[in-house]
Amino acid sequence: MPLHPAIAQALASLPAPPPGPLNPAAMRAGEESQVPPLADRLPLHSVADLTAETAVGDVPVRVYTPVEADSYGVLVYFxxxxxxxxxxxxxxxxxxxLAKETGLKVVSVGYRLAPEHAFPAGLEDCYAVVRWAADNGESLGWDGTTLAIAGDSSGGTFAAAVAGLAHDDGFDRITHQVLFYPSLDLDFDVDRYPSLRENAVGYGLETAGLKPFNAFYLDGGADPADPRVSPIKRADLTGLPKALVITGELDPMRDEGELYGRRLKDAGVDATVSRYDGAGHGFVQHFAWIPEFHRAYAETRDFLAR
Structure with missing residues:
Protein backbone atom coordinates (compact mmCIF):
# COMPACT_ATOMS: atom_id res chain seq x y z
CA MET A 1 0.00 0.00 0.00
CA PRO A 2 1.16 3.62 -0.37
CA LEU A 3 2.89 5.56 2.36
CA HIS A 4 0.46 6.65 5.07
CA PRO A 5 -0.79 10.10 4.05
CA ALA A 6 0.21 11.72 7.33
CA ILE A 7 3.76 10.46 6.88
CA ALA A 8 3.81 11.55 3.26
CA GLN A 9 2.67 15.04 4.25
CA ALA A 10 5.32 15.28 6.96
CA LEU A 11 8.08 14.17 4.61
CA ALA A 12 6.99 16.65 1.96
CA SER A 13 7.33 19.48 4.48
CA LEU A 14 10.93 18.70 5.39
CA PRO A 15 13.63 21.03 4.05
CA ALA A 16 16.29 19.64 1.76
CA PRO A 17 19.37 18.44 3.66
CA PRO A 18 22.33 20.82 3.59
CA PRO A 19 24.99 20.11 0.97
CA GLY A 20 28.29 18.52 1.89
CA PRO A 21 29.26 15.72 4.26
CA LEU A 22 27.18 14.83 7.30
CA ASN A 23 27.96 16.92 10.37
CA PRO A 24 27.31 14.91 13.56
CA ALA A 25 27.42 17.91 15.89
CA ALA A 26 24.98 19.94 13.83
CA MET A 27 22.64 16.99 13.33
CA ARG A 28 22.63 16.18 17.04
CA ALA A 29 21.87 19.79 17.88
CA GLY A 30 19.01 19.78 15.39
CA GLU A 31 17.53 16.67 16.98
CA GLU A 32 17.85 18.03 20.51
CA SER A 33 16.13 21.26 19.48
CA GLN A 34 13.01 19.25 18.65
CA VAL A 35 12.68 17.67 22.10
CA PRO A 36 9.51 18.93 23.82
CA PRO A 37 9.68 20.57 27.25
CA LEU A 38 9.12 18.38 30.31
CA ALA A 39 5.65 19.79 30.87
CA ASP A 40 4.52 18.43 27.50
CA ARG A 41 5.80 14.89 27.96
CA LEU A 42 3.78 11.81 28.89
CA PRO A 43 3.51 11.76 32.69
CA LEU A 44 4.66 8.73 34.64
CA HIS A 45 5.02 7.93 38.33
CA SER A 46 8.70 8.85 38.21
CA VAL A 47 11.58 9.45 35.82
CA ALA A 48 15.12 9.49 37.23
CA ASP A 49 18.55 10.02 35.68
CA LEU A 50 21.11 7.65 37.19
CA THR A 51 24.62 6.41 36.54
CA ALA A 52 25.09 2.70 35.99
CA GLU A 53 28.48 1.69 37.38
CA THR A 54 29.47 -1.16 35.07
CA ALA A 55 32.49 -3.25 34.13
CA VAL A 56 33.13 -0.95 31.14
CA GLY A 57 32.73 2.29 33.09
CA ASP A 58 29.96 4.63 34.15
CA VAL A 59 27.01 4.73 31.75
CA PRO A 60 24.21 7.32 32.03
CA VAL A 61 20.75 5.77 32.20
CA ARG A 62 17.24 7.11 32.62
CA VAL A 63 14.83 4.98 34.64
CA TYR A 64 11.09 5.22 33.98
CA THR A 65 8.66 3.94 36.59
CA PRO A 66 5.13 3.77 35.14
CA VAL A 67 3.11 3.45 38.35
CA GLU A 68 3.74 2.94 42.04
CA ALA A 69 4.10 -0.76 42.79
CA ASP A 70 6.07 -3.14 44.99
CA SER A 71 8.00 -4.63 42.08
CA TYR A 72 8.26 -4.57 38.30
CA GLY A 73 9.47 -6.40 35.28
CA VAL A 74 12.34 -4.52 33.64
CA LEU A 75 12.92 -3.50 30.02
CA VAL A 76 16.31 -2.12 28.95
CA TYR A 77 15.94 0.15 25.93
CA PHE A 78 18.56 1.16 23.35
CA LEU A 98 7.10 1.76 26.47
CA ALA A 99 6.82 2.15 30.24
CA LYS A 100 3.20 3.30 30.14
CA GLU A 101 2.00 0.64 27.69
CA THR A 102 3.90 -2.34 29.10
CA GLY A 103 3.78 -1.52 32.82
CA LEU A 104 7.47 -2.41 33.04
CA LYS A 105 10.20 -0.29 34.55
CA VAL A 106 12.21 0.96 31.58
CA VAL A 107 15.95 1.62 31.72
CA SER A 108 17.04 3.75 28.75
CA VAL A 109 20.76 3.61 27.99
CA GLY A 110 22.85 6.67 27.11
CA TYR A 111 25.55 4.66 25.37
CA ARG A 112 28.69 6.10 23.80
CA LEU A 113 28.29 7.28 20.21
CA ALA A 114 30.42 7.10 17.07
CA PRO A 115 32.61 8.60 15.76
CA GLU A 116 34.01 9.88 19.05
CA HIS A 117 33.85 6.36 20.50
CA ALA A 118 34.89 3.54 18.20
CA PHE A 119 33.32 0.09 18.04
CA PRO A 120 32.56 -1.73 20.29
CA ALA A 121 32.11 1.05 22.86
CA GLY A 122 28.36 1.60 22.38
CA LEU A 123 27.60 -2.12 22.25
CA GLU A 124 29.67 -2.72 25.38
CA ASP A 125 27.70 -0.04 27.22
CA CYS A 126 24.38 -1.59 26.24
CA TYR A 127 25.35 -5.09 27.31
CA ALA A 128 26.94 -3.83 30.52
CA VAL A 129 23.76 -2.00 31.51
CA VAL A 130 21.71 -5.16 31.04
CA ARG A 131 24.08 -6.96 33.39
CA TRP A 132 23.93 -3.98 35.77
CA ALA A 133 20.14 -4.11 35.80
CA ALA A 134 20.18 -7.77 36.74
CA ASP A 135 22.84 -7.21 39.42
CA ASN A 136 20.94 -4.25 40.87
CA GLY A 137 17.48 -5.75 40.73
CA GLU A 138 16.75 -4.96 44.35
CA SER A 139 17.34 -1.22 43.96
CA LEU A 140 15.37 -1.18 40.70
CA GLY A 141 12.47 -3.07 42.24
CA TRP A 142 12.88 -5.88 39.72
CA ASP A 143 10.56 -8.76 40.42
CA GLY A 144 13.06 -11.28 39.07
CA THR A 145 10.86 -12.35 36.16
CA THR A 146 10.79 -10.31 32.93
CA LEU A 147 14.12 -8.81 31.87
CA ALA A 148 13.52 -7.63 28.30
CA ILE A 149 15.69 -5.71 25.87
CA ALA A 150 14.39 -3.47 23.09
CA GLY A 151 15.76 -1.12 20.49
CA ASP A 152 14.75 0.80 17.39
CA SER A 153 16.82 0.91 14.19
CA SER A 154 20.49 0.82 15.25
CA GLY A 155 19.24 0.30 18.78
CA GLY A 156 17.64 -2.85 17.39
CA THR A 157 21.08 -3.83 16.10
CA PHE A 158 22.40 -3.50 19.63
CA ALA A 159 19.46 -5.43 21.11
CA ALA A 160 20.02 -8.38 18.77
CA ALA A 161 23.77 -8.28 19.35
CA VAL A 162 23.34 -8.09 23.12
CA ALA A 163 21.07 -11.14 23.01
CA GLY A 164 23.84 -13.04 21.23
CA LEU A 165 26.58 -11.84 23.57
CA ALA A 166 24.54 -12.79 26.62
CA HIS A 167 23.86 -16.26 25.25
CA ASP A 168 27.54 -16.81 24.49
CA ASP A 169 28.47 -15.71 28.01
CA GLY A 170 25.93 -18.04 29.62
CA PHE A 171 23.94 -15.07 30.92
CA ASP A 172 20.41 -16.43 30.66
CA ARG A 173 18.38 -13.75 32.44
CA ILE A 174 17.15 -11.97 29.27
CA THR A 175 13.60 -13.15 28.64
CA HIS A 176 12.53 -11.17 25.55
CA GLN A 177 14.01 -9.09 22.72
CA VAL A 178 11.99 -6.48 20.83
CA LEU A 179 13.47 -5.18 17.58
CA PHE A 180 11.75 -2.18 16.00
CA TYR A 181 12.74 -2.02 12.29
CA PRO A 182 16.25 -3.20 13.15
CA SER A 183 19.39 -2.73 11.08
CA LEU A 184 20.73 -6.28 11.14
CA ASP A 185 23.02 -6.39 8.10
CA LEU A 186 25.45 -3.51 7.64
CA ASP A 187 26.53 -4.83 4.26
CA PHE A 188 24.54 -2.37 2.15
CA ASP A 189 24.89 -4.11 -1.20
CA VAL A 190 21.58 -3.15 -2.82
CA ASP A 191 21.19 -6.63 -4.29
CA ARG A 192 21.19 -8.37 -0.92
CA TYR A 193 17.50 -7.71 -0.16
CA PRO A 194 14.64 -6.76 -2.49
CA SER A 195 13.45 -4.04 -0.10
CA LEU A 196 16.71 -2.13 -0.62
CA ARG A 197 15.62 -1.57 -4.22
CA GLU A 198 11.83 -1.57 -3.81
CA ASN A 199 11.94 1.09 -1.06
CA ALA A 200 15.06 2.91 -2.19
CA VAL A 201 13.55 6.37 -2.70
CA GLY A 202 10.64 8.39 -1.41
CA TYR A 203 9.82 6.87 1.97
CA GLY A 204 12.03 8.84 4.35
CA LEU A 205 15.15 6.78 4.93
CA GLU A 206 16.63 6.06 1.50
CA THR A 207 18.93 3.25 0.47
CA ALA A 208 21.58 5.65 -0.82
CA GLY A 209 21.80 7.17 2.65
CA LEU A 210 22.59 3.95 4.49
CA LYS A 211 26.33 3.93 3.76
CA PRO A 212 27.05 7.58 4.66
CA PHE A 213 24.88 7.47 7.76
CA ASN A 214 26.56 4.32 9.06
CA ALA A 215 30.06 5.33 7.96
CA PHE A 216 30.81 6.94 11.34
CA TYR A 217 30.33 3.51 12.96
CA LEU A 218 31.92 1.36 10.26
CA ASP A 219 34.96 3.61 9.90
CA GLY A 220 35.61 3.10 13.62
CA GLY A 221 36.33 -0.58 13.16
CA ALA A 222 32.85 -2.10 13.03
CA ASP A 223 33.18 -4.92 10.48
CA PRO A 224 29.89 -5.75 8.71
CA ALA A 225 30.93 -9.43 8.64
CA ASP A 226 31.10 -9.51 12.46
CA PRO A 227 27.86 -10.84 14.05
CA ARG A 228 28.24 -8.20 16.77
CA VAL A 229 27.87 -5.60 14.00
CA SER A 230 25.49 -7.48 11.67
CA PRO A 231 23.57 -9.89 13.92
CA ILE A 232 22.08 -11.63 10.88
CA LYS A 233 25.59 -13.01 10.25
CA ARG A 234 25.36 -15.10 13.42
CA ALA A 235 25.48 -18.70 12.26
CA ASP A 236 23.61 -20.32 15.16
CA LEU A 237 20.53 -18.57 16.56
CA THR A 238 19.41 -21.39 18.81
CA GLY A 239 18.85 -20.56 22.45
CA LEU A 240 18.26 -16.84 21.96
CA PRO A 241 15.43 -15.09 23.84
CA LYS A 242 11.96 -15.02 22.34
CA ALA A 243 11.69 -12.20 19.85
CA LEU A 244 9.29 -9.66 18.40
CA VAL A 245 10.54 -8.13 15.14
CA ILE A 246 8.51 -5.15 13.92
CA THR A 247 9.11 -3.91 10.38
CA GLY A 248 7.76 -1.20 8.09
CA GLU A 249 6.39 -2.16 4.70
CA LEU A 250 8.21 0.70 2.95
CA ASP A 251 11.50 0.54 4.87
CA PRO A 252 14.64 -0.34 2.86
CA MET A 253 15.68 -2.54 5.81
CA ARG A 254 12.38 -4.43 5.94
CA ASP A 255 13.64 -7.67 4.43
CA GLU A 256 16.66 -8.17 6.65
CA GLY A 257 14.48 -7.83 9.74
CA GLU A 258 11.93 -10.29 8.39
CA LEU A 259 14.63 -12.75 7.32
CA TYR A 260 16.12 -12.58 10.81
CA GLY A 261 12.73 -13.36 12.30
CA ARG A 262 12.34 -16.38 10.03
CA ARG A 263 15.83 -17.59 10.90
CA LEU A 264 15.02 -17.30 14.59
CA LYS A 265 11.90 -19.41 14.07
CA ASP A 266 13.88 -21.98 12.09
CA ALA A 267 16.32 -22.16 15.02
CA GLY A 268 13.47 -22.98 17.41
CA VAL A 269 13.16 -19.52 18.94
CA ASP A 270 9.68 -18.24 19.74
CA ALA A 271 9.71 -15.37 17.24
CA THR A 272 6.98 -13.10 15.88
CA VAL A 273 7.44 -10.91 12.81
CA SER A 274 4.95 -8.07 12.42
CA ARG A 275 4.90 -5.82 9.35
CA TYR A 276 3.20 -2.40 9.52
CA ASP A 277 1.66 -1.47 6.18
CA GLY A 278 2.11 2.07 4.91
CA ALA A 279 5.07 2.67 7.23
CA GLY A 280 8.64 3.58 6.40
CA HIS A 281 11.64 3.50 8.69
CA GLY A 282 11.43 5.18 12.10
CA PHE A 283 7.66 5.13 12.49
CA VAL A 284 7.71 4.22 16.20
CA GLN A 285 9.96 7.17 16.97
CA HIS A 286 8.35 9.73 14.68
CA PHE A 287 4.78 8.66 13.92
CA ALA A 288 3.44 6.71 16.90
CA TRP A 289 0.85 9.48 17.34
CA ILE A 290 -0.92 7.85 14.38
CA PRO A 291 -3.22 5.16 15.87
CA GLU A 292 -2.23 2.51 13.31
CA PHE A 293 1.40 2.85 14.36
CA HIS A 294 0.87 3.44 18.07
CA ARG A 295 -0.39 -0.13 18.00
CA ALA A 296 3.27 -1.20 18.02
CA TYR A 297 3.37 -0.36 21.72
CA ALA A 298 0.30 -2.47 22.43
CA GLU A 299 1.78 -5.31 20.42
CA THR A 300 4.97 -5.01 22.45
CA ARG A 301 2.95 -5.07 25.67
CA ASP A 302 1.11 -8.23 24.64
CA PHE A 303 4.34 -9.92 23.54
CA LEU A 304 6.12 -9.11 26.81
CA ALA A 305 3.17 -10.43 28.80
CA ARG A 306 3.49 -13.86 27.21
Whole structure:
Protein backbone atom coordinates (compact mmCIF):
# COMPACT_ATOMS: atom_id res chain seq x y z
CA MET A 1 0.00 0.00 0.00
CA PRO A 2 1.16 3.62 -0.37
CA LEU A 3 2.89 5.56 2.36
CA HIS A 4 0.46 6.65 5.07
CA PRO A 5 -0.79 10.10 4.05
CA ALA A 6 0.21 11.72 7.33
CA ILE A 7 3.76 10.46 6.88
CA ALA A 8 3.81 11.55 3.26
CA GLN A 9 2.67 15.04 4.25
CA ALA A 10 5.32 15.28 6.96
CA LEU A 11 8.08 14.17 4.61
CA ALA A 12 6.99 16.65 1.96
CA SER A 13 7.33 19.48 4.48
CA LEU A 14 10.93 18.70 5.39
CA PRO A 15 13.63 21.03 4.05
CA ALA A 16 16.29 19.64 1.76
CA PRO A 17 19.37 18.44 3.66
CA PRO A 18 22.33 20.82 3.59
CA PRO A 19 24.99 20.11 0.97
CA GLY A 20 28.29 18.52 1.89
CA PRO A 21 29.26 15.72 4.26
CA LEU A 22 27.18 14.83 7.30
CA ASN A 23 27.96 16.92 10.37
CA PRO A 24 27.31 14.91 13.56
CA ALA A 25 27.42 17.91 15.89
CA ALA A 26 24.98 19.94 13.83
CA MET A 27 22.64 16.99 13.33
CA ARG A 28 22.63 16.18 17.04
CA ALA A 29 21.87 19.79 17.88
CA GLY A 30 19.01 19.78 15.39
CA GLU A 31 17.53 16.67 16.98
CA GLU A 32 17.85 18.03 20.51
CA SER A 33 16.13 21.26 19.48
CA GLN A 34 13.01 19.25 18.65
CA VAL A 35 12.68 17.67 22.10
CA PRO A 36 9.51 18.93 23.82
CA PRO A 37 9.68 20.57 27.25
CA LEU A 38 9.12 18.38 30.31
CA ALA A 39 5.65 19.79 30.87
CA ASP A 40 4.52 18.43 27.50
CA ARG A 41 5.80 14.89 27.96
CA LEU A 42 3.78 11.81 28.89
CA PRO A 43 3.51 11.76 32.69
CA LEU A 44 4.66 8.73 34.64
CA HIS A 45 5.02 7.93 38.33
CA SER A 46 8.70 8.85 38.21
CA VAL A 47 11.58 9.45 35.82
CA ALA A 48 15.12 9.49 37.23
CA ASP A 49 18.55 10.02 35.68
CA LEU A 50 21.11 7.65 37.19
CA THR A 51 24.62 6.41 36.54
CA ALA A 52 25.09 2.70 35.99
CA GLU A 53 28.48 1.69 37.38
CA THR A 54 29.47 -1.16 35.07
CA ALA A 55 32.49 -3.25 34.13
CA VAL A 56 33.13 -0.95 31.14
CA GLY A 57 32.73 2.29 33.09
CA ASP A 58 29.96 4.63 34.15
CA VAL A 59 27.01 4.73 31.75
CA PRO A 60 24.21 7.32 32.03
CA VAL A 61 20.75 5.77 32.20
CA ARG A 62 17.24 7.11 32.62
CA VAL A 63 14.83 4.98 34.64
CA TYR A 64 11.09 5.22 33.98
CA THR A 65 8.66 3.94 36.59
CA PRO A 66 5.13 3.77 35.14
CA VAL A 67 3.11 3.45 38.35
CA GLU A 68 3.74 2.94 42.04
CA ALA A 69 4.10 -0.76 42.79
CA ASP A 70 6.07 -3.14 44.99
CA SER A 71 8.00 -4.63 42.08
CA TYR A 72 8.26 -4.57 38.30
CA GLY A 73 9.47 -6.40 35.28
CA VAL A 74 12.34 -4.52 33.64
CA LEU A 75 12.92 -3.50 30.02
CA VAL A 76 16.31 -2.12 28.95
CA TYR A 77 15.94 0.15 25.93
CA PHE A 78 18.56 1.16 23.35
CA UNK A 79 17.73 4.19 21.20
CA UNK A 80 18.35 4.40 17.47
CA UNK A 81 20.26 6.96 15.42
CA UNK A 82 22.70 5.17 13.07
CA UNK A 83 25.12 4.77 15.99
CA UNK A 84 26.03 8.49 15.98
CA UNK A 85 22.70 10.22 16.68
CA UNK A 86 20.05 9.91 19.37
CA UNK A 87 20.19 10.37 23.12
CA UNK A 88 18.24 9.89 26.33
CA UNK A 89 16.43 13.11 25.42
CA UNK A 90 15.59 12.52 21.76
CA UNK A 91 14.06 9.12 22.53
CA UNK A 92 12.55 10.05 25.89
CA UNK A 93 9.05 9.85 24.41
CA UNK A 94 9.67 6.30 23.16
CA UNK A 95 10.86 5.13 26.58
CA UNK A 96 7.91 6.81 28.29
CA UNK A 97 5.44 5.13 25.96
CA LEU A 98 7.10 1.76 26.47
CA ALA A 99 6.82 2.15 30.24
CA LYS A 100 3.20 3.30 30.14
CA GLU A 101 2.00 0.64 27.69
CA THR A 102 3.90 -2.34 29.10
CA GLY A 103 3.78 -1.52 32.82
CA LEU A 104 7.47 -2.41 33.04
CA LYS A 105 10.20 -0.29 34.55
CA VAL A 106 12.21 0.96 31.58
CA VAL A 107 15.95 1.62 31.72
CA SER A 108 17.04 3.75 28.75
CA VAL A 109 20.76 3.61 27.99
CA GLY A 110 22.85 6.67 27.11
CA TYR A 111 25.55 4.66 25.37
CA ARG A 112 28.69 6.10 23.80
CA LEU A 113 28.29 7.28 20.21
CA ALA A 114 30.42 7.10 17.07
CA PRO A 115 32.61 8.60 15.76
CA GLU A 116 34.01 9.88 19.05
CA HIS A 117 33.85 6.36 20.50
CA ALA A 118 34.89 3.54 18.20
CA PHE A 119 33.32 0.09 18.04
CA PRO A 120 32.56 -1.73 20.29
CA ALA A 121 32.11 1.05 22.86
CA GLY A 122 28.36 1.60 22.38
CA LEU A 123 27.60 -2.12 22.25
CA GLU A 124 29.67 -2.72 25.38
CA ASP A 125 27.70 -0.04 27.22
CA CYS A 126 24.38 -1.59 26.24
CA TYR A 127 25.35 -5.09 27.31
CA ALA A 128 26.94 -3.83 30.52
CA VAL A 129 23.76 -2.00 31.51
CA VAL A 130 21.71 -5.16 31.04
CA ARG A 131 24.08 -6.96 33.39
CA TRP A 132 23.93 -3.98 35.77
CA ALA A 133 20.14 -4.11 35.80
CA ALA A 134 20.18 -7.77 36.74
CA ASP A 135 22.84 -7.21 39.42
CA ASN A 136 20.94 -4.25 40.87
CA GLY A 137 17.48 -5.75 40.73
CA GLU A 138 16.75 -4.96 44.35
CA SER A 139 17.34 -1.22 43.96
CA LEU A 140 15.37 -1.18 40.70
CA GLY A 141 12.47 -3.07 42.24
CA TRP A 142 12.88 -5.88 39.72
CA ASP A 143 10.56 -8.76 40.42
CA GLY A 144 13.06 -11.28 39.07
CA THR A 145 10.86 -12.35 36.16
CA THR A 146 10.79 -10.31 32.93
CA LEU A 147 14.12 -8.81 31.87
CA ALA A 148 13.52 -7.63 28.30
CA ILE A 149 15.69 -5.71 25.87
CA ALA A 150 14.39 -3.47 23.09
CA GLY A 151 15.76 -1.12 20.49
CA ASP A 152 14.75 0.80 17.39
CA SER A 153 16.82 0.91 14.19
CA SER A 154 20.49 0.82 15.25
CA GLY A 155 19.24 0.30 18.78
CA GLY A 156 17.64 -2.85 17.39
CA THR A 157 21.08 -3.83 16.10
CA PHE A 158 22.40 -3.50 19.63
CA ALA A 159 19.46 -5.43 21.11
CA ALA A 160 20.02 -8.38 18.77
CA ALA A 161 23.77 -8.28 19.35
CA VAL A 162 23.34 -8.09 23.12
CA ALA A 163 21.07 -11.14 23.01
CA GLY A 164 23.84 -13.04 21.23
CA LEU A 165 26.58 -11.84 23.57
CA ALA A 166 24.54 -12.79 26.62
CA HIS A 167 23.86 -16.26 25.25
CA ASP A 168 27.54 -16.81 24.49
CA ASP A 169 28.47 -15.71 28.01
CA GLY A 170 25.93 -18.04 29.62
CA PHE A 171 23.94 -15.07 30.92
CA ASP A 172 20.41 -16.43 30.66
CA ARG A 173 18.38 -13.75 32.44
CA ILE A 174 17.15 -11.97 29.27
CA THR A 175 13.60 -13.15 28.64
CA HIS A 176 12.53 -11.17 25.55
CA GLN A 177 14.01 -9.09 22.72
CA VAL A 178 11.99 -6.48 20.83
CA LEU A 179 13.47 -5.18 17.58
CA PHE A 180 11.75 -2.18 16.00
CA TYR A 181 12.74 -2.02 12.29
CA PRO A 182 16.25 -3.20 13.15
CA SER A 183 19.39 -2.73 11.08
CA LEU A 184 20.73 -6.28 11.14
CA ASP A 185 23.02 -6.39 8.10
CA LEU A 186 25.45 -3.51 7.64
CA ASP A 187 26.53 -4.83 4.26
CA PHE A 188 24.54 -2.37 2.15
CA ASP A 189 24.89 -4.11 -1.20
CA VAL A 190 21.58 -3.15 -2.82
CA ASP A 191 21.19 -6.63 -4.29
CA ARG A 192 21.19 -8.37 -0.92
CA TYR A 193 17.50 -7.71 -0.16
CA PRO A 194 14.64 -6.76 -2.49
CA SER A 195 13.45 -4.04 -0.10
CA LEU A 196 16.71 -2.13 -0.62
CA ARG A 197 15.62 -1.57 -4.22
CA GLU A 198 11.83 -1.57 -3.81
CA ASN A 199 11.94 1.09 -1.06
CA ALA A 200 15.06 2.91 -2.19
CA VAL A 201 13.55 6.37 -2.70
CA GLY A 202 10.64 8.39 -1.41
CA TYR A 203 9.82 6.87 1.97
CA GLY A 204 12.03 8.84 4.35
CA LEU A 205 15.15 6.78 4.93
CA GLU A 206 16.63 6.06 1.50
CA THR A 207 18.93 3.25 0.47
CA ALA A 208 21.58 5.65 -0.82
CA GLY A 209 21.80 7.17 2.65
CA LEU A 210 22.59 3.95 4.49
CA LYS A 211 26.33 3.93 3.76
CA PRO A 212 27.05 7.58 4.66
CA PHE A 213 24.88 7.47 7.76
CA ASN A 214 26.56 4.32 9.06
CA ALA A 215 30.06 5.33 7.96
CA PHE A 216 30.81 6.94 11.34
CA TYR A 217 30.33 3.51 12.96
CA LEU A 218 31.92 1.36 10.26
CA ASP A 219 34.96 3.61 9.90
CA GLY A 220 35.61 3.10 13.62
CA GLY A 221 36.33 -0.58 13.16
CA ALA A 222 32.85 -2.10 13.03
CA ASP A 223 33.18 -4.92 10.48
CA PRO A 224 29.89 -5.75 8.71
CA ALA A 225 30.93 -9.43 8.64
CA ASP A 226 31.10 -9.51 12.46
CA PRO A 227 27.86 -10.84 14.05
CA ARG A 228 28.24 -8.20 16.77
CA VAL A 229 27.87 -5.60 14.00
CA SER A 230 25.49 -7.48 11.67
CA PRO A 231 23.57 -9.89 13.92
CA ILE A 232 22.08 -11.63 10.88
CA LYS A 233 25.59 -13.01 10.25
CA ARG A 234 25.36 -15.10 13.42
CA ALA A 235 25.48 -18.70 12.26
CA ASP A 236 23.61 -20.32 15.16
CA LEU A 237 20.53 -18.57 16.56
CA THR A 238 19.41 -21.39 18.81
CA GLY A 239 18.85 -20.56 22.45
CA LEU A 240 18.26 -16.84 21.96
CA PRO A 241 15.43 -15.09 23.84
CA LYS A 242 11.96 -15.02 22.34
CA ALA A 243 11.69 -12.20 19.85
CA LEU A 244 9.29 -9.66 18.40
CA VAL A 245 10.54 -8.13 15.14
CA ILE A 246 8.51 -5.15 13.92
CA THR A 247 9.11 -3.91 10.38
CA GLY A 248 7.76 -1.20 8.09
CA GLU A 249 6.39 -2.16 4.70
CA LEU A 250 8.21 0.70 2.95
CA ASP A 251 11.50 0.54 4.87
CA PRO A 252 14.64 -0.34 2.86
CA MET A 253 15.68 -2.54 5.81
CA ARG A 254 12.38 -4.43 5.94
CA ASP A 255 13.64 -7.67 4.43
CA GLU A 256 16.66 -8.17 6.65
CA GLY A 257 14.48 -7.83 9.74
CA GLU A 258 11.93 -10.29 8.39
CA LEU A 259 14.63 -12.75 7.32
CA TYR A 260 16.12 -12.58 10.81
CA GLY A 261 12.73 -13.36 12.30
CA ARG A 262 12.34 -16.38 10.03
CA ARG A 263 15.83 -17.59 10.90
CA LEU A 264 15.02 -17.30 14.59
CA LYS A 265 11.90 -19.41 14.07
CA ASP A 266 13.88 -21.98 12.09
CA ALA A 267 16.32 -22.16 15.02
CA GLY A 268 13.47 -22.98 17.41
CA VAL A 269 13.16 -19.52 18.94
CA ASP A 270 9.68 -18.24 19.74
CA ALA A 271 9.71 -15.37 17.24
CA THR A 272 6.98 -13.10 15.88
CA VAL A 273 7.44 -10.91 12.81
CA SER A 274 4.95 -8.07 12.42
CA ARG A 275 4.90 -5.82 9.35
CA TYR A 276 3.20 -2.40 9.52
CA ASP A 277 1.66 -1.47 6.18
CA GLY A 278 2.11 2.07 4.91
CA ALA A 279 5.07 2.67 7.23
CA GLY A 280 8.64 3.58 6.40
CA HIS A 281 11.64 3.50 8.69
CA GLY A 282 11.43 5.18 12.10
CA PHE A 283 7.66 5.13 12.49
CA VAL A 284 7.71 4.22 16.20
CA GLN A 285 9.96 7.17 16.97
CA HIS A 286 8.35 9.73 14.68
CA PHE A 287 4.78 8.66 13.92
CA ALA A 288 3.44 6.71 16.90
CA TRP A 289 0.85 9.48 17.34
CA ILE A 290 -0.92 7.85 14.38
CA PRO A 291 -3.22 5.16 15.87
CA GLU A 292 -2.23 2.51 13.31
CA PHE A 293 1.40 2.85 14.36
CA HIS A 294 0.87 3.44 18.07
CA ARG A 295 -0.39 -0.13 18.00
CA ALA A 296 3.27 -1.20 18.02
CA TYR A 297 3.37 -0.36 21.72
CA ALA A 298 0.30 -2.47 22.43
CA GLU A 299 1.78 -5.31 20.42
CA THR A 300 4.97 -5.01 22.45
CA ARG A 301 2.95 -5.07 25.67
CA ASP A 302 1.11 -8.23 24.64
CA PHE A 303 4.34 -9.92 23.54
CA LEU A 304 6.12 -9.11 26.81
CA ALA A 305 3.17 -10.43 28.80
CA ARG A 306 3.49 -13.86 27.21
Missing amino acids: HGGAFFLGSLETHDHVARS
